[in-house]
Amino acid sequence: xxxxxxxxxxxxxxxxxxxxxxxxxxxxxxxxxxxxxxxxxxxxxxxxxxxxxxxxxxxxxxxxxxxxxxxxxxxxxxxxxxxxxxxxxxxxxxxxxxxxxxxxxxxxxxxxxxxxxxxxxxxxxxxxxxxxxxxxxxxxxxxxxxxxxxxxxxxxxxxxxxxxxxxxxxxxxxxxxxxxxxxxxxxxxxxxxxxxxxxxxxxxxxxxxxxxxxxxxxxxxxxxxxxxxxxxxxxxxxxxxxxxxxxxxxxxxxxxxxxxxxxxxxxxxxxxxxxxxxxxxxxxxxxxxxxxxxxxxxxxxxxxxxxxxxxxxxxxxxxxxxxxxxxxxxxxxxxxxxxxxxxxxxxxxxxxxxxxxxxxxxxxxxxxxxxxxxxxxxxxxxxxxxxxxxxxxxxxxxxxxxxxxxxxxxxxxxxxxxxxxxxxxxxxxxxxxxxxxxxxxxxxxxxxx
Amino acid sequence: xxxxxxxxxxxxxxxxxxxxxxxxxxxxxxxxxxxxxxxxxxxxxxxxxxxxxxxxxxxxxxxxxxxxxxxxxxxxxxxxxxxxxxxxxxxxxxxxxxxxxxxxxxxxxxxxxxxxxxxxxxxxxxxxxxxxxxxxxxxxxxxxxxxxxxxxxxxxxxxxxxxxxxxxxxxxxxxxxxxxxxxxxxxxxxxxxxxxxxxxxxxxxxxxxxxxxxxxxxxxxxxxxxxxxxxxxxxxxxxxxxxxxxxxxxxxxxxxxxxxxxxxxxxxxxxxxxxxxxxxxxxxxxxxxxxxxxxxxxxxxxxxxxxxxxxxxxxxxxxxxxxxxxxxxxxxxxxxxxxxxxxxxxxxxxxxxxxxxxxxxxxxxxxxxxxxxxxxxxxxxxxxxxxxxxxxxxxxxxxxxxxxxxxxxxxxxxxxxxxxxxxxxxxxxxxxxxxxxxxxxxxxxxx
Numbered sequence: 001x002x003x004x005x006x007x008x009x010x011x012x013x014x015x016x017x018x019x020x021x022x023x024x025x026x027x028x029x030x031x032x033x034x035x036x037x038x039x040x041x042x043x044x045x046x047x048x049x050x051x052x053x054x055x056x057x058x059x060x061x062x063x064x065x066x067x068x069x070x071x072x073x074x075x076x077x078x079x080x081x082x083x084x085x086x087x088x089x090x091x092x093x094x095x096x097x098x099x100x101x102x103x104x105x106x107x108x109x110x111x112x113x114x115x116x117x118x119x120x121x122x123x124x125x126x127x128x129x130x131x132x133x134x135x136x137x138x139x140x141x142x143x144x145x146x147x148x149x150x151x152x153x154x155x156x157x158x159x160x161x162x163x164x165x166x167x168x169x170x171x172x173x174x175x176x177x178x179x180x181x182x183x184x185x186x187x188x189x190x191x192x193x194x195x196x197x198x199x200x201x202x203x204x205x206x207x208x209x210x211x212x213x214x215x216x217x218x219x220x221x222x223x224x225x226x227x228x229x230x231x232x233x234x235x236x237x238x239x240x241x242x243x244x245x246x247x248x249x250x251x252x253x254x255x256x257x258x259x260x261x262x263x264x265x266x267x268x269x270x271x272x273x274x275x276x277x278x279x280x281x282x283x284x285x286x287x288x289x290x291x292x293x294x295x296x297x298x299x300x301x302x303x304x305x306x307x308x309x310x311x312x313x314x315x316x317x318x319x320x321x322x323x324x325x326x327x328x329x330x331x332x333x334x335x336x337x338x339x340x341x342x343x344x345x346x347x348x349x350x351x352x353x354x355x356x357x358x359x360x361x362x363x364x365x366x367x368x369x370x371x372x373x374x375x376x377x378x379x380x381x382x383x384x385x386x387x388x389x390x391x392x393x394x395x396x397x398x399x400x401x402x403x404x405x406x407x408x409x410x411x412x413x414x415x416x417x418x419x420x421x422x423x424x425x426x427x428x429x430x431x432x433x434x435x436x437x438x439x440x441x442x443x444x445x446x447x448x449x
Numbered sequence: 450x451x452x453x454x455x456x457x458x459x460x461x462x463x464x465x466x467x468x469x470x471x472x473x474x475x476x477x478x479x480x481x482x483x484x485x486x487x488x489x490x491x492x493x494x495x496x497x498x499x500x501x502x503x504x505x506x507x508x509x510x511x512x513x514x515x516x517x518x519x520x521x522x523x524x525x526x527x528x529x530x531x532x533x534x535x536x537x538x539x540x541x542x543x544x545x546x547x548x549x550x551x552x553x554x555x556x557x558x559x560x561x562x563x564x565x566x567x568x569x570x571x572x573x574x575x576x577x578x579x580x581x582x583x584x585x586x587x588x589x590x591x592x593x594x595x596x597x598x599x600x601x602x603x604x605x606x607x608x609x610x611x612x613x614x615x616x617x618x619x620x621x622x623x624x625x626x627x628x629x630x631x632x633x634x635x636x637x638x639x640x641x642x643x644x645x646x647x648x649x650x651x652x653x654x655x656x657x658x659x660x661x662x663x664x665x666x667x668x669x670x671x672x673x674x675x676x677x678x679x680x681x682x683x684x685x686x687x688x689x690x691x692x693x694x695x696x697x698x699x700x701x702x703x704x705x706x707x708x709x710x711x712x713x714x715x716x717x718x719x720x721x722x723x724x725x726x727x728x729x730x731x732x733x734x735x736x737x738x739x740x741x742x743x744x745x746x747x748x749x750x751x752x753x754x755x756x757x758x759x760x761x762x763x764x765x766x767x768x769x770x771x772x773x774x775x776x777x778x779x780x781x782x783x784x785x786x787x788x789x790x791x792x793x794x795x796x797x798x799x800x801x802x803x804x805x806x807x808x809x810x811x812x813x814x815x816x817x818x819x820x821x822x823x824x825x826x827x828x829x830x831x832x833x834x835x836x837x838x839x840x841x842x843x844x845x846x847x848x849x850x851x852x853x854x855x856x857x858x859x860x861x862x863x864x865x866x867x868x869x870x871x872x873x874x875x876x877x878x879x880x881x882x883x884x885x886x887x888x889x890x891x892x893x894x895x896x
Contacts, residue, residue: 132825136818331800356772359779363811370804371815371883374583378887381579385891439815442886443822446893447829 013131017138021118024142028114028151031350035110036103037096037155039343040087043419044157047073048084061257067209068166069159072108076101084157088342096155096343109154109161116168117145123172124437127179129390133444140361140436147358148351150429152340159210163426166207171401173200178397183389189239197243205250212258213411213423217404218251224400258309265305268416269312273304275417276326277315283322286315316414323414333413335364338425362432372431375438376402382445394441398434405430458581462572465582466565469589473561473598476794480557481550482543482602484787485532489604492518493529506702512655514606521551529604533786543602543787556601556608564592567615570622575884577891584884587805591877594802595795599784600869606656610870613653615877618845620646625837628684639684647688651695658709659855659867661699663848668692670844704753712860713752719861720770721759730763731755760858771857778853779810782869806876816875819882820846826889838885842878849874 008015029035046064051073053059060070076082082101088094121141125134144150145168154161177196180186186193204221208214225244228234258264277283278295290311293299316323327334339358345351376398383395409427413420453460474480495510496518505515521527527548533541568588572581592598592615601608624642627633650667654660668689675685703709721727722739734755737743760767771778783799820842826832827839853871860867 328797328800331803335803353772356775359775360810360814363807363809365807365809365811366800366803367805367807367809368811371807374883374887377579378890381577381887382890435811435815439818442890443818446822446826446886446889 013134016135017122017125020135020138020142021121024121024138024146025114025118028146031348031354032110032151032155033096033345033348034098035107036098038086038099038102038106038157039094039096039155040084040099040102040157041342042087043159044084044087047157047159048076048082051077052079058257058260061209061253062261064261064263066211066263067257068162068206069210072105072162075104075108088156090341093344094342096345102157105157106155109165112165112169113145113151113154113161116165116172117141117150120145120168120172123175124440127175127183127393128440128444130444130447133440133447136443137437137440140440141433143357144361144433144436146354147361148340148345148355149338149358149362152343152345153425156340156342158422160422160425162210163207163214164429166203166210167404167426167430170200170204170207171397173203174400175397178393182393182396188234188237194239197239201243201246201250208250208254211412211423212254212264213408213415215251215254215258216407216411218247218254220403220407221400222247222251224396224403262305264415265308268418269304269308271417272312272414273308276322276414277312283315283319286319287311290314312414327413330413331366333420333424334369334409334428335366336421336424336428337364338362338429361436362429363435368431368435372402372434372438375435375442378442379438391445394445398438398441401430401434401437405434458578459573461582462569462585465585465589466568469568469593470561470565473593476593476798477557477598477602478543479545480601481545481554483531483546483549483553483604484541484543484602485529485546485549485604486786487532487534488606489529489532492604492606493522493527496522503702506655506698507706509706509708511658511702511708513609513652514656516652517552517555517609521555522548524548535785540785540787549604552604553602556612560592560598560601560608560612563612563615563619564589564597567619568592570619571881571884574622574626575888577888580884580888580891584881587880587884588877590801591805591880594805595798596781596783596802596806597873599787603784603786605866607866607869609656610653610660611873613649613656614870614874616649617646617653618841620649621844622837622841625841628682629837630833636684643684643688647691647695650692654695654699658699658703659852659859661696661703662855663852664692664699665696666848666851667844668696670840670847674840709753710749712862713756714748715861716756716858717748717752720766720858721756727759727763727766730759734758756858767858774857775810777857777864777868778872779808779812780865780868780872781806781808782865782872805880806873807879812875812879816846816878816882819879819886823882823886835889838882838889842882842885845874845878845881849878 047069050063050065051070053063053070055074061067063070065073076084078101084099084102086094086097086099121138124137124141128134128137150164153164173196177193177200180193180196181188188197208218222244225240225247228240234240273295277287284292284295288294291303291307292311293303339355376395379391379395379398383392405427408430409424412423412427416423491509492514495508496515498504498508498515498519500516500519505519506512508515510518529546529549531541531544531546533539568585571588572585575581575584597611600611620642624639624646627639627642633639650664654664671685671689671692675682675689678685717739721731728739732738735751736747736755781803783802788795820839823835823839823842827836849871853868853875856867856871857864
């Protein structure tokens with residue numbers, strides 16, 4: 001008995017965190033209905049069709065949808081058995097159903113989500129120092145994840161749930177790697193770290209292949225990793241060069257498969273051109289100067305398939321005023337209530353209360369972006385002011401998450417105008433999550449003895 | 450050149466303040482423009498009482514408003530011609546109105562000075578150069594956005610409530626740092642600051658009855674400081690005694706006036722009468738049946754104490770009600786009385802203002818987390834600077850919470866307008882605590 005008390009006394013932080021995780025999981029599993037419940041939406045059919053490509057074929061990458069969703073929708077590969085019967089039309093107040101085959105996808109999404117958020121809560125608390133900050137971080141992250149604004153997306157047969165869950169695992173793994181190497185001074189090429197790195201790359205690759213907009217995050221990750229090569233300590237490690245080469249490979253694979261698939265130009269970019277380019281003669285002129293035939297001419301589609309992505313990217317880079325004013329004019333897209341609109345769950349016991357709590361944690365306000373920026377600046381200043389690997393590690397991680405969220409928000413917003421409100425949910429939620437994580441890092445650093 | 454180099458942060462802050470004032474004048478047009486609201490006539494009528502009379506405290510409106518309207522609206526030429534009724538969809542444009550132009554000008558001037566003063570004071574008390582500039586920009590952006598600035602043209606009590614508060618806060622910060630960090634031995638400075646603070650706080654308290662509950666917290670919070678110094682700090686002792694006196698005056702004059710009756714009737718209509726269990730509760734406290742002849746007599750004597758007792762003994766009702774009506778605490782408090790004078794910039798400024806006025810319940814959670822961490826640090830580190838910021842944070846937080854509570858449960862009519870100042874103080878506190886924390890992060894020493 002004395003031994004038990006001694007263990008509890010010594011490990012009370014870990015025990016409390018594990019208890020909080022257990023309570024969180026119990027809440028999540030108990031209060032959102034049967035985990036097999038699912039509902040389709042207007043895009044679900046395209047995921048099913050795209051997944052019909054043979055397993056290790058090029059089509060699995062270059063199909064109508066991307067590799068990760070194609071792989072997961074293999075669970076609903078049988079056209080006879082797997083019929084999508086429940087499709088949501090948001091205005092009609094649909095409800096979820098247990099649908100053959102799709103129940104497995106819903107269960108997978110739910111489990112992945114629960115694991116991802118618990119894992120993030122665990123790793124974040126692990127690398128904080130103050131016991132109260134550790135506990136607060138677990139409570140905040142679990143409350144953030146297990147409120148309807150995030151949790152309800154896991155029943156929807158779409159890419160949002162996977163986008164959120166896989167990114168969260170990626171971030172949690174990256175925390176583990178960065179702190180082990182830079183704070184604990186463990187060698188990058190130790191067996192444990194190599195395992196973690198390849199685990200991270202695998203999950204990161206899966207996340208990249210959920211949506212085309214994620215591809216550009218590889219570029220910023222590569223730039224950040226390349227800066228490490230300027231430090232002698234890291235330059236000598238071959239593992240780092242290998243990681244950079246592999247990431248470059250994933251980028252090339254993603255870029256080529258996206259181009260080959262024509263999924264960007266059919267139809268997301270068409271929507272973007274219709275909204276932002278065609279109605280404006282001066283913008284049309286910019287594209288004509290770069291070789292675009294007239295939109296009505298027969299040669300247009302060929303040019304569009306081959307050149308539109310690149311030229312549109314160039315247009316956005318060279319027209320910062322257009323970018324800023326468009327984003328500013330449509331700022332409400334970035335402050336939306338991210339609650340899913342596809343099904344109603346009024347019958348669930350504590351839906352209303354958890355939604356209210358969720359409003360505290362998912363601020364529907366542009367202030368989130370300002371707060372994130374200020375808190376990141378504070379971290380950068382603190383890490384420049386003193387040589388402390390702990391604060392430097394958090395700053396690098398914070399910077400990476402912030403830039404990832406910016407890039408995905410930007411590409412999701414400008415990449416397609418139809419369904420933009422849904423497309424911006426994952427990056428928008430990443431910004432909201434960053435707010436709480438940055439805040440806890442600040443608090444923890446200040447409370448440190 | 451050396452002076453400029455050494456003092457570049459204060460010079461930049463000063464430059465930012467001047468630029469903000471000029472921008473404010475450019476964006477919002479003539480500061481004499483005004484518009485009346487449904488309450489304005491009551492301010493005019495109430496101000497007819499002699500200024501230093503008891504009636505000036507117990508009238509239909511309260512002392513500070515009576516004072517302002519007594520000074521500027523004191524003859525028969527002062528006819529209020531431009532009144533807005535947004536509920537009836539009658540929003541007029543701002544106009545130059547004789548006499549009222551002076552009130553609008555005073556409100557605008559006070560607003561510009563008070564926010565500039567707070568920006569300067571915060572910038573002065575933050576240590577990192579970058580944050581000195583950032584806090585000035587944030588506070589001035591907060592104040593210059595339409596969510597705050599447009600209220601200064603409206604002939605209500607909101608402009609004065611919002612403008613006098615930054616002066617109180619800035620004076621309190623200066624006084625706290627002079628007393629505890631700088632340990633100024635010059636008593637004249639301390640007594641000047643304290644007198645200024647007490648005068649402005651008193652004037653602010655007498656703008657609206659609900660403000661009394663804000664000030665009520667102050668002597669309670671001052672008590673530990675006085676006890677810690679074993680009553681040696683006479684300045685704090687005098688301040689506390691003065692505040693107790695002024696609070697007593699506020700509560701007594703409010704009780705003697707008739708102004709609480711109408712507002713409390715609204716509250717009873719919303720929170721008591723529709724619920725049989727709540728009616729039973731007040732009956733247990735001696736209230737006759739609400740439809741009986743004796744109810745009015747009981748109401749005039751006992752309604753406020755019975756209502757406060759009801760709220761204190763029904764926390765579940767209070768919490769569930771607040772949660773149910775949470776959108777009221779997270780609203781966009783842009784004034785609804787007139788259309789932006791400068792239409793070209795109006796929507797742009799409102800969007801920009803959204804960044805500084807977070808319309809989310811997250812504000813309360815962030816404020817709480819920042820303040821709790823600051824208090825925890827105070828206990829752990831025992832640094833004077835942290836101690837001061839924590840005390841000021843607690844003062845604003847608890848007092849504003851009390852004010853918000855009273856404003857919400859005290860009157861159910863025009864509740865959005867009544868909640869506006871308290872919610873904005875919570876939003877302001879967020880930015881102040883955030884920058885203070887960032888500054889501590891940049892300047893902290895690792896032991």
